[in-house]
Each structure stands twice: as structure tokens, then as C-alpha cells.
Amino acid sequence: DGGITQSPKYLFRKEGQNVTLSCEQNLNHDAMYWYRQDPGQGLRLIYYSQIVNDFQKGDIAEGYSVSREKKESFPLTVTSAQKNPTAFYLCASSSGTGEGSTQYFGPGTRLTVL
Amino acid sequence: DAKTTQPPSMDCAEGRAANLPCNHSTISGNEYVYWYRQIHSQGPQYIIHGLKNNETNEMASLIITEDRKSSTLILPHATLRDTAVYYCIVSSPWLGNLIFGKGTKLSVKP
Numbered sequence: 420d421g422g423i424t425q426s427p428k429y430l431f432r433k434e435g436q437n438v439t440l441s442c443e444q445n446l447n448h449d450a451m452y453w454y455r456q457d458p459g460q461g462l463r464l465i466y467y468s469q470i471v472n473d474f475q476k477g478d479i480a481e482g483y484s485v486s487r488e489k490k491e492s493f494p495l496t497v498t499s500a501q502k503n504p505t506a507f508y509l510c511a512s513s514s515g516t517g518e519g520s521t522q523y524f525g526p527g528t529r530l531t532v533l
Numbered sequence: 534d535a536k537t538t539q540p541p542s543m544d545c546a547e548g549r550a551a552n553l554p555c556n557h558s559t560i561s562g563n564e565y566v567y568w569y570r571q572i573h574s575q576g577p578q579y580i581i582h583g584l585k586n587n588e589t590n591e592m593a594s595l596i597i598t599e600d601r602k603s604s605t606l607i608l609p610h611a612t613l614r615d616t617a618v619y620y621c622i623v624s625s626p627w628l629g630n631l632i633f634g635k636g637t638k639l640s641v642k643p
Binding site (some may be wrong): 460507 | 577578624633635
């Protein structure tokens with residue numbers, strides 16, 4: 420099946436530890452995105468990448484880092500510098516930007532920092 | 534900040550049409566209207582999008598007013614599985630960033 424996978428679904432970490440969230444897509448999409456969602460709120464953009472080996476900061480990039488070494492993969496690292504890392508993290512991809520492009524989302528990873 | 538205004542919640546009877554309104558009075562000429570929905574603890578699901586013409590697909594219809602300052606998402610025959618938070622988003626597809634507001638929580642009741 421084509422789609423976006425995120426793993427794991429639930430993740431627990433101790434305060435002060437870095438953690439990496441996985442996002443893989445087999446849709447042959449050029450662009451990939453990471454969003455964060457807090458309870459009762461909409462999504463906020465963390466980072467996005469329009470092409471391999473290139474990425475840009477979104478609205479709330481502080482305390483996060485990404486890489487885009489392969490077209491199908493866009494891992495997100497939540498570092499110890501992120502003050503409130505507990506949240507629901509969503510990865511998305513699109514065929515690119517421009518007319519007709521649409522973002523499709525993965526199932527999400529719920530991160531809890533203890 | 535989100536450029537859209539939606540009612541925080543709505544109810545709909547099962548089998549009836551659900552009409553979800555959205556105001557976007559500051560929409561620019563190159564911005565599209567997108568609709569997504571999110572069922573609790575899942576990723577948002579794309580529903581439909583449009584620029585200025587009305588659009589229809591297998592899930593829903595999108596009606597955009599002539600001045601493009603508001604739109605309505607129509608689920609023609611709502612089922613219990615349509616209970617979700619519905620997000621109306623205004624964005625340029627060349628920008629790559631979807632700005633989500635708080636959406637409308639639609640409850641479909643038997």
C-alpha cells in the first residue's frame with residue numbers, strides 16, 4: 420500500500436534525552452513536513468523539505484532538528500533544548516508545491532517526556 | 534495565525550447533510566481553500582480543496598462564494614464515522630505551509 424508511515428505510535432522518554440521520530444513515505448513525493456499538535460489546538464509547522472538535502476525552518480523550529488538524505492525519509496529529532504516536547508507529532512508529504520499539490524498526513528507519533 | 538474563522542462545534546443527525554461554514558475574508562487571489570478532518574488521535578485526512586469554482590468528490594462538496602470570502606463544506610449524508618474535527622485552511626499551494634486553526638468539532642448523532 421502507498422502511504423506515509425510514522426513510528427513508533429507512542430514514545431516515552433526521560434527529560435533531557437534526545438529522541439528521533441521516524442517518517443517514511445512511498446508516494447514518491449518531493450516535499451515532506453513535520454507538524455506538532457498540542458491538546459485542543461491546530462497543527463503548527465516545525466520543519467519542511469521541498470527536495471532531498473534541503474530543508475527550511477517552520478514556525479516553531481527551536482529545539483528540533485531534521486535531515487533529508489533520502490527522498491522517502493524525513494526523520495525529526497527532538498532535542499533536550501525543546502522546553503515542552505510532550506505533544507502529538509505529525510508528518511506529511513506532498514508531490515511538491517504548486518497548483519494541485521495536496522499534503523497527506525501520516526498516523527502520528529505521540530511523544531511523552533517524563 | 535489562521536486566516537479562517539469556523540464555529541467551534543456543530544451537531545448533525547445521521548443521514549442528514551452536514552453543512553460546515555468557514556469565513557476567510559482576507560483570502561488572497563492565489564490562495565486555495567482546503568478542508569481536512571481529524572478523527573481523535575489520528576493524522577488529518579484530506580477532504581477537498583478549491584480556488585473559486587465549486588468542487589465535488591466522493592467525500593464532499595465545497596461551495597465557495599463568488600467573492601471568495603466564505604465557503605461551505607457539505608457532507609451529503611453524514612454517518613457516525615464522520616464525527617471529527619474539520620479544519621478549513623486558506624493557503625497558497627506554492628507556499629507549502631498549511632496553517633491550522635482550531636476547526637469545527639462535528640458530532641453526528643443517531
